[in-house]
Amino acid sequence: MSKDRLIIFDTTLRDGEQSPGASMDRDEKVRIAKALERMRVDVIEAGFAVASQGDFESVKAIADTVKGSTICSLARAKAADIDRAGEALKNAASGRIHTFIATSPIHMQHKLRMTPDQVIEAAVAAVKHARNQIGDVEFSCEDAGRSEIDFLCRIIEQVIDAGARTINIPDTVGYAIPQQFGETIRTLLERIPNAHKAVFSVHCHNDLGLAVANSLAAVMNGARQVECTINGLGERAGNASLEEIVMAVRTRPDLFDVDTGINATEIVPTSRMVSTITGFPVQPNKAIVGANAFAHESGIHQDGVLKHRETYEIMRAEDVGWHTNRMVLGKHSGRAAFRARLEELGISLHTSEELDEVFRRFKELADKKHDVFDEDIHALISDTLKAAEAERYKLLRLETASRTGETPTATLSLNVDGSEQQATASGAGPVDATFKAIEQIAHSGAGLQLYSVNAITSGTDSQGEVTVRLEKGGRIVNGHGADVDIIMASAKAYLDALNHIATGAERAHPQAADV
Numbered sequence: 001m002s003k004d005r006l007i008i009f010d011t012t013l014r015d016g017e018q019s020p021g022a023s024m025d026r027d028e029k030v031r032i033a034k035a036l037e038r039m040r041v042d043v044i045e046a047g048f049a050v051a052s053q054g055d056f057e058s059v060k061a062i063a064d065t066v067k068g069s070t071i072c073s074l075a076r077a078k079a080a081d082i083d084r085a086g087e088a089l090k091n092a093a094s095g096r097i098h099t100f101i102a103t104s105p106i107h108m109q110h111k112l113r114m115t116p117d118q119v120i121e122a123a124v125a126a127v128k129h130a131r132n133q134i135g136d137v138e139f140s141c142e143d144a145g146r147s148e149i150d151f152l153c154r155i156i157e158q159v160i161d162a163g164a165r166t167i168n169i170p171d172t173v174g175y176a177i178p179q180q181f182g183e184t185i186r187t188l189l190e191r192i193p194n195a196h197k198a199v200f201s202v203h204c205h206n207d208l209g210l211a212v213a214n215s216l217a218a219v220m221n222g223a224r225q226v227e228c229t230i231n232g233l234g235e236r237a238g239n240a241s242l243e244e245i246v247m248a249v250r251t252r253p254d255l256f257d258v259d260t261g262i263n264a265t266e267i268v269p270t271s272r273m274v275s276t277i278t279g280f281p282v283q284p285n286k287a288i289v290g291a292n293a294f295a296h297e298s299g300i301h302q303d304g305v306l307k308h309r310e311t312y313e314i315m316r317a318e319d320v321g322w323h324t325n326r327m328v329l330g331k332h333s334g335r336a337a338f339r340a341r342l343e344e345l346g347i348s349l350h351t352s353e354e355l356d357e358v359f360r361r362f363k364e365l366a367d368k369k370h371d372v373f374d375e376d377i378h379a380l381i382s383d384t385l386k387a388a389e390a391e392r393y394k395l396l397r398l399e400t401a402s403r404t405g406e407t408p409t410a411t412l413s414l415n416v417d418g419s420e421q422q423a424t425a426s427g428a429g430p431v432d433a434t435f436k437a438i439e440q441i442a443h444s445g446a447g448l449q450l451y452s453v454n455a456i457t458s459g460t461d462s463q464g465e466v467t468v469r470l471e472k473g474g475r476i477v478n479g480h481g482a483d484v485d486i487i488m489a490s491a492k493a494y495l496d497a498l499n500h501i502a503t504g505a506e507r508a509h510p511q512a513a514d515v
Contacts, residue, residue, distance in 0.1 A: 006258040007225035011045040016233035034346030039266040050084040063092035072096040077126035086133030100140035131163035138166035145171035174207025182217035201225035211240035243288040268321030279467035281454035331366035379482035400430040446470040466493040
């Protein structure tokens with residue numbers, strides 16, 4: 001008997017980006033979208049087109065480029081939002097508008113200040129307006145996990161009549177418990193007379209660590225779309241993890257009468273790409289994609305695996321992309337091999353000058369470390385393209401000194417608006433001294449909120465990727481830098497954050513009251 005198709009809706013580029021500090025630029029989003037396309041993700045939520053010009057351009061670029069997946073844009077139940085989403089998706093081979101409004105009593109009363117009847121009226125009008133823009137419309141009941149079941153039945157029946165073909169039941173605040181959430185989905189499917197005309201979807205947050213469990217409970221009770229993210233990325237505690245959803249369904253066919261069209265061998269490479277681009281490291285014991293996910297320390301476990309793998313492994317590492325035969329580049333690799341690898345990774349450079357600069361930096365990196373892996377290339381691309389943008393602050397030289405019993409110092413030169421400036425500072429360590437030297441020149445007044453270091457690959461010659469989070473006047477920005485020299489990577493990250501502050505560009509939150 002054939003199984004139902006479980007639609008995988010990836011929202012890494014929209015909800016995942018709402019994780020503080022996970023902001024991605026347009027080219028990085030396109031690279032991730034291409035990776036999701038190679039993974040055969042059904043729907044890619046590319047962004048929230050009305051939030052900013054940058055979000056609009058990202059959604060449009062992905063819609064123009066990716067043709068193997070449906071491209072979706074989020075929109076509040078407002079005509080302006082929907083029109084902007086429709087404009088961004090104009091060239092999509094397959095596009096979807098995802099419109100939403102809050103349905104819980106607490107949201108309707110305190111956030112929307114609307115009566116239930118007014119909410120239904122706005123939802124129906126939004127769906128009808130979206131159907132005039134595009135044939136594929138999804139409707140979400142924001143905070144459905146705390147909404148009254150009778151009201152959910154009323155509003156969903158009417159938006160299906162208005163033309164919505166996907167109905168999303170999100171656990172927006174991560175409040176649900178699996179048994180209760182599964183029963184909610186089953187009840188909606190049983191009570192709503194036109195439920196058969198729509199695909200029911202779930203979007204679960206991980207505030208109680210139950211996002212995947214709640215999503216799977218929903219699938220067992222009739223949901224046929226799951227909204228999730230790579231590595232479980234997302235605001236607060238994150239979202240349901242795509243890799244865990246896909247592999248749970250695939251590993252337990254005895255319990256799930258569904259399957260996905262996902263190419264699971266792309267899971268680990270895509271996980272690493274998202275981690276590199278966002279600067280959010282994957283914890284070693286993370287299911288499926290963590291470095292220890294298939295490691296066996298116990299002698300008993302090792303003996304069992306050697307005798308028969310299934311004694312302690314429920315899936316093969318190779319099936320999710322571990323230990324695949326990937327091309328490793330080195331200092332003897334030529335331009336043709338490098339360009340071919342970029343194409344395989346879905347990386348497109350806009351000009352020959354960009355290729356020249358990236359290849360030059362690749363050669364510099366290859367001289368410092370023996371093997372250059374895919375993760376190195378992704379970090380290299382991000383670092384190079386950011387350096388090519390208009391920057392107020394640019395690092396010219398850096399020298400640090402750190403000796404036992406002496407206070408570390410840093411001396412550096414920056415190009416600031418075309419003028420070279422120098423500074424020397426001391427600090428608790430070489431990184432602290434470097435940041436203080438930068439601030440002697442910048443006088444930014446920003447406060448350091450986060451300093452994080454992650455090794456991109458294994459080995460002592462690995463590139464270090466540094467994330468720096470700065471706060472100024474209530475605005476939070478993230479900076480990223482990568483280098484085999486961790487002090488240099490730290491300086492790059494701090495300056496990247498300062499350049500974000502200097503541009504003044506801000507991204508609105510999709511659930512903000514006004515955009």
